[in-house]
Every structure is written in C-alpha cells, then in structure tokens.
C-alpha cells in the first residue's frame with residue numbers, strides 16, 4: 001500500500017512510524033530542510049537588541065530558518081517549525097495530556113496517551129537545577145493556592161546543559177523531538193524527501209490519488225493509494241484549500257503572553273524553561289523568559305537578559321481564524337480572549353510580586369505556536385477518525401483535528417490523534 005505522509009512533526013512522524021512498522025510503503029514529504037539547531041553565540045545580539053537594530057520577529061527566520069513566524073494580526077505572531085521534526089524541534093519538551101473538547105465528541109485517547117508517554121519517556125527535571133527565582137515563584141504560587149506542579153518533561157537531565165534556549169533547537173540531543181519517531185519510520189523502510197513542499201492533493205472521481213509536490217521549482221505529481229496530511233494547523237489547511245477542499249476557519253493557537261518583571265542577577269535563562277506550571281480552567285502559568293519578547297519587543301528593551309524574569313500565560317483562545325491558499329493567516333485576539341488574558345496576567349503579577357520580582361511589569365508579545373482546529377473532528381467522525389467531507393484515500397493526522405483550543409502543551413495530543421488515525425488507516429486499508 002503506497003502511502004504519502006506530508007510533514008514530519010508530532011503528527012506526521014507518529015503516523016509514518018506506525019504505518020511503516022505495519023509494512024506500508026511510506027513516502028514522507030517534508031517542505032523544510034534537515035533540522036540543525038542554532039549554535040551561534042548570542043552575546044552579539046544584546047547591543048543590537050538594545051538599540052532596536054534587531055528589527056522585528058521576521059528576522060528570527062533569517063537567523064534561524066527552521067523557525068517560521070507569521071503576523072496573523074497586528075498584535076499576534078504565530079510560530080511554527082518548517083523543518084524535519086516540525087514544531088517539536090522548537091519545543092520546551094513539555095509533555096502533558098491535553099484533551100479539551102474530546103469528551104464532547106466521544107473521543108477517549110487514554111490508551112494512545114499512555115502508549116506515547118511510554119515511547120517518549122517522561123521525566124521530572126531535578127529541582128536543584130531550577131534557578132532560585134523559579135523556586136521562589138513556585139513557592140509563591142503555592143502560598144497563593146495555585147497548586148503548581150513540576151512540568152512533565154521529555155528531557156534527559158544528564159545531557160541537558162540548561163542553556164535555556166530549547167526553542168532554538170537542542171544542541172545536546174537532551175530533549176525528545178519527533179525526529180526520533182521519524183528515524184524509526186526510516187529504519188522500518190520509509191523514504192524521507194526534504195525540501196519537498198506539497199502544494200495540493202490530486203483528486204480524481206472523488207478519490208485522492210497522490211499529491212503535487214514542488215521540487216527544484218518544478219511541480220511534480222507523486223501517485224499513492226493513501227495520502228496523510230500532517231502539515232500542521234496552517235500547512236494542512238493550506239493544502240486542502242489549494243485542493244479545493246473546505247478546511248474550516250476554526251484556527252486556534254493557544255495564545256501565549258509573558259509578563260516580564262525584573263530581578264537583578266535572576267539568570268532565568270540558565271535553566272530549562274517552563275520548569276513548573278499551574279493549571280487553571282482555560283490557561284496555565286509557567287516560568288518562561290520569552291526570547292521573542294526579549295529580542296523584538298520595544299517595551300522590554302531596557303532590561304538585560306540576566307535581570308529579566310518572565311511568567312507565561314498560555315490561554316485556550318476562541319477557535320476562529322482562517323488560512324488562505326497562499327499561506328496567509330487571519331487570526332486576531334478576540335475581546336473575550338483579551339479579558340481572560342487580563343485576568344490571567346493579574347494572577348501572574350501576584351506571583352511575581354510575592355516572589356520578590358519587581359516591576360515595571362510589562363506584557364511581552366502575544367504569540368501562538370499550537371496551531372489546530374482547521375479540520376476539526378466531530379462526534380460523527382470519531383468512529384472513522386476522518387471528517388466525512390475528506391475524499392476517499394485522504395486522511396489528516398495532525399493538530400488540525402483537535403476541535404478545541406487547549407491552553408496546554410499539545411505534542412502528546414497531536415501524536416495520540418495521529419496514532420489513532422494511522423491505526424484506522426491500517427484497519428481500513430488491510431480489509
């Protein structure tokens with residue numbers, strides 16, 4: 001059974017691994033290049049940052065091509081990984097079960113969560129390696145009754161050098177990313193083609209027959225019996241719309257807003273980010289020195305990296321946003337999102353104040369990197385794990401399938417969805 005998997009992130013790598021293990025002939029098409037972490041020294045950036053010469057967040061892609069940024073509104077930057085491993089290579093290694101909206105559609109991913117947690121190997125990072133400010137904020141959150149917990153991590157603490165720059169790629173291989181599943185797929189016989197962006201799906205008589213891929217500036221058809229789209233919430237929607245299929249304008253992104261405070265010599269960057277978190281109804285708080293805000297956000301400019309302290313809010317946003325055929329995205333922060341962010345930021349401020357972190361307290365850049373909801377599963381789709389409007393032979397196996405925003409880390413959810421989809425494909429195609 002010839003199968004094309006598009007994308008190598010949390011969804012694509014998981015699906016490819018499962019299909020290849022079951023004897024499918026798997027061709028993996030990845031639009032980015034092979035991932036390489038950012039290894040240049042950062043000290044040169046400080047003087048440029050202070051004078052504003054670093055410009056805006058678009059420059060991050062010039063310095064570090066795997067990190068793609070898009071402004072989907074004046075005040076919202078979307079981030080994703082375009083490379084082998086997708087967005088997982090930019091992650092902080094948080095692995096948490098996120099299942100908002102699944103019960104409502106009758107989808108229980110507990111067995112998949114358990115299996116993937118075992119495959120990845122989850123640990124708790126040693127608390128003695130938290131910076132004192134992180135420990136103080138944890139204790140302050142405890143005193144405020146917020147019940148903070150150490151974040152479950154897919155990070156080998158022996159290999160981790162606490163550089164604090166997980167988002168620029170792990171230089172020591174301490175942090176798990178989906179390239180490990182990709183390697184398993186390749187070892188089981190899958191063929192990986194990088195620099196191969198898929199433009200659209202070939203559909204004949206209501207059935208998918210393969211894809212059109214752009215390579216070396218030419219458009220080439222590749223035929224297959226089954227096509228699995230796992231290009232992420234933006235990429236998958238773009239391919240579907242280019243194929244004249246109706247991806248939904250329900251994009252959600254889990255808006256991140258980091259409240260910055262100041263503490264001399266806090267050195268928050270010298271630890272694994274997001275060491276602990278507090279869970280609220282629709283957001284989490286977690287210690288995080290937001291590099292995007294530190295480098296590119298004017299109001300954060302006059303505090304040095306050593307003295308900056310950040311506490312992140314990650315909010316489950318309203319599921320409304322559109323991806324267009326040219327890859328442009330329209331997604332803004334709704335009034336209700338702003339209200340809930342304000343509420344969460346005031347709790348974050350209490351934690352900073354109680355932990356002895358002083359002001360001025362300044363919000364960072366609104367950004368989002370959990371891109372989902374553009375092919376949302378409904379109750380009627382759960383038995384097949386495939387929205388009924390997708391043509392025969394065409395499947396989706398990424399975060400696009402999650403109908404609701406999470407306000408929580410989403411790698412595990414994506415991988416669990418993809419595993420379940422891959423098993424449905426196997427069940428279907430083996431008949």
Ligand SMILES: Cc1cc2nc3c(=O)[nH]c(=O)nc-3n(C[C@H](O)[C@H](O)[C@H](O)COP(=O)(O)OP(=O)(O)OC[C@H]3O[C@@H](n4cnc5c(N)ncnc54)[C@H](O)[C@@H]3O)c2cc1C
Nearest residue numbers: 007009011031086087092094198231235369399409410411
């Ligand atoms: C900075 C950052 C930090 C994060 N940290 C965490 C964390 O600590 N824990 C956590 O659980 N979650 C984290 N996330 C979220 C998590 O990484 C994503 O939700 C998850 O990877 C989504 O999986 P996906 O397969 O849907 O998309 P992705 O992982 O983004 O993969 C999409 C893949 O498709 C490829 N692609 C796109 N378009 C095309 C095309 N046209 N043709 C071919 N290939 C294409 C991309 O290059 C990529 O390989 C983070 C996200 C970001 C941006």
